[in-house]
Amino acid sequence: MIAAEQDAVAHIELREVSKHFGRVRALEGVSLTVRRGSIHALIGENGAGKSTLGKIIAGAYQPDGGGLLLDGAPVLFHSPREALERGIATIAQEPSIVPRLSVAENVLLGTEPSAAGVIRRRTLNDDYERVVTAAGFDLPGELPAGQLRVAEQQQVEILRALSRDAQVIVMDEPSAALNGPESAKLHRVIRSLAAAGKTILLISHFLREVLELADRITVLRDGRIVANTDASGATEQTLVEAMLGRPLTAAFPPKHLPDPDAPVLLAVKHLHAPGVIDASLEVRAGEIVGLAGLVGAGRSELARAIFGATRSRSGEVTIADLRIARSPQHSLSAGVAMIPESRQDDGLVLTRSVLENVSLPRLSRLCSFGVVRRGLERRVTDEVLVRCDVRGAGSGAPVRDLSGGNQQKVLFARTVLCSPTVVIADEPTRGVDIGAKRAIYDLLVSLAADGLGILLISSELEEIIGLAHRALVMRRGEIVRELVGEALTERAILTAAFAEPSRPQEAA
Numbered sequence: 001m002i003a004a005e006q007d008a009v010a011h012i013e014l015r016e017v018s019k020h021f022g023r024v025r026a027l028e029g030v031s032l033t034v035r036r037g038s039i040h041a042l043i044g045e046n047g048a049g050k051s052t053l054g055k056i057i058a059g060a061y062q063p064d065g066g067g068l069l070l071d072g073a074p075v076l077f078h079s080p081r082e083a084l085e086r087g088i089a090t091i092a093q094e095p096s097i098v099p100r101l102s103v104a105e106n107v108l109l110g111t112e113p114s115a116a117g118v119i120r121r122r123t124l125n126d127d128y129e130r131v132v133t134a135a136g137f138d139l140p141g142e143l144p145a146g147q148l149r150v151a152e153q154q155q156v157e158i159l160r161a162l163s164r165d166a167q168v169i170v171m172d173e174p175s176a177a178l179n180g181p182e183s184a185k186l187h188r189v190i191r192s193l194a195a196a197g198k199t200i201l202l203i204s205h206f207l208r209e210v211l212e213l214a215d216r217i218t219v220l221r222d223g224r225i226v227a228n229t230d231a232s233g234a235t236e237q238t239l240v241e242a243m244l245g246r247p248l249t250a251a252f253p254p255k256h257l258p259d260p261d262a263p264v265l266l267a268v269k270h271l272h273a274p275g276v277i278d279a280s281l282e283v284r285a286g287e288i289v290g291l292a293g294l295v296g297a298g299r300s301e302l303a304r305a306i307f308g309a310t311r312s313r314s315g316e317v318t319i320a321d322l323r324i325a326r327s328p329q330h331s332l333s334a335g336v337a338m339i340p341e342s343r344q345d346d347g348l349v350l351t352r353s354v355l356e357n358v359s360l361p362r363l364s365r366l367c368s369f370g371v372v373r374r375g376l377e378r379r380v381t382d383e384v385l386v387r388c389d390v391r392g393a394g395s396g397a398p399v400r401d402l403s404g405g406n407q408q409k410v411l412f413a414r415t416v417l418c419s420p421t422v423v424i425a426d427e428p429t430r431g432v433d434i435g436a437k438r439a440i441y442d443l444l445v446s447l448a449a450d451g452l453g454i455l456l457i458s459s460e461l462e463e464i465i466g467l468a469h470r471a472l473v474m475r476r477g478e479i480v481r482e483l484v485g486e487a488l489t490e491r492a493i494l495t496a497a498f499a500e501p502s503r504p505q506e507a508a
Contacts (some may be wrong), residue, residue, distance in 0.1 A: 012034040012350075091174050104142065135185070187213060216231060279453075291471075
């Protein structure tokens with residue numbers, strides 16, 4: 001908890017701050033006080049303005065109006081480096097690493113110990129060990145950062161901020177890519193930082209996390225503050241209603257069981273690939289099959305091998321009884337679409353428009369004599385954008401201008417436009433707020449209702465249980481258990497995920 005003498009000390013203060021991107025209003029007249037040594041959470045739907053507010057504090061954006069005070073003195077940061085020099089560090093939602101450098105070099109990037117322009121390796125390694133030991137992470141410093149998974153890259157971001165001994169740390173979805181044990185470690189680090197007098201600005205879509213960690217919670221909607229309350233007086237229900245401006249009656253849409261005699265759309269037999277050992281599975285028409293397990297269990301590796309993004313060593317994949325030569329191009333042609341784990345690295349062309357990102361895989365069908373029919377492209381694109389509830393900037397705007405939730409919906413719009421038979425969705429709601437999550441859940445269920453087969457990968461057990469008709473649990477590259485019906489519980493998934501690997505067991 002915050003020491004009593006710190007309660008009245010404003011570490012950060014915003015006064016009537018506004019920020020616009022063209023015609024889009026990101027923030028309008030926001031005034032906010034963040035106490036020193038507190039954990040202050042910002043929540044809201046994607047596009048509500050919380051990340052924009054965090055970036056203004058961290059120097060990535062400059063406000064159009066209003067001002068920022070640090071320790072009572074007005075400041076205007078023109079870059080994150082200027083903010084860092086004043087003790088403000090950022091942990092971004094999307095990890096930013098230098099792939100060819102080691103983990104230790106990434107963590108200490110820009111502050112490497114050197115003599116005569118040469119990095120002092122022993123000192124660098126010693127400095128890294130102190131930081132990683134204090135954080136409680138298990139991440140070898142000598143590993144090339146380019147080999148890390150998304151969750152491990154996020155740990156590098158956290159360690160980088162800790163290494164700067166920042167007094168204010170802006171954390172934008174820091175646990176979005178972490179599993180349960182890793183999130184618990186992060187929570188311990190956050191609490192210890194606050195106990196040491198550091199100020200944490202926590203931007204998160206996980207309401208349980210917010211209620212567990214935060215001292216105070218600010219809710220934004222449409223660029224304005226709509227609630228500002230002590231966490232002790234808040235509940236998930238009150239926060240959801242403040243975020244959405246209405247009650248959310250249910251987290252997940254109703255389940256509709258597929259026809260037990262429905263045809264098998266996706267069949268995987270004895271697939272061996274990097275990170276995958278002898279995987280076999282089936283997905284029927286109208287069925288949502290969940291793929292559960294810890295981060296690193298091989299779920300994403302299996303998805304990429306099925307789609308052909310990585311080369312498999314043996315085994316076969318068939319789509320509607322047609323064996324396919326595994327490559328992304330062949331998979332798309334056969335009716336398989338994939339929503340990748342990282343929308344920014346593997347999914348979107350951020351500098352191109354929303355329209356171009358959606359139509360990209362189907363340009364050949366939108367051309368006449370090699371020339372894109374722009375009117376047709378816009379009509380079909382607008383239709384799927386409406387179906388997928390993409391909001392914010394128009395279809396001609398760069399996709400990077402959209403919020404994370406709307407960027408994810410753009411990937412779904414592209415998928416719908418491809419008219420697939422099977423959809424592989426890898427962490428489809430990572431970094432997405434509760435309102436956008438429900439829209440994505442509805443879309444997944446509607447696709448299954450249309451007769452598609454869905455392979456859903458999620459680190460959120462509630463999503464697997466709430467959406468999937470069956471769940472396959474992976475551990476160390478193997479599918480170790482199948483769970484159906486009443487056997488599909490959080491306890492059963494965790495038991496299988498942590499147990500020693502074995503051959504798939506029959507559902508209880």
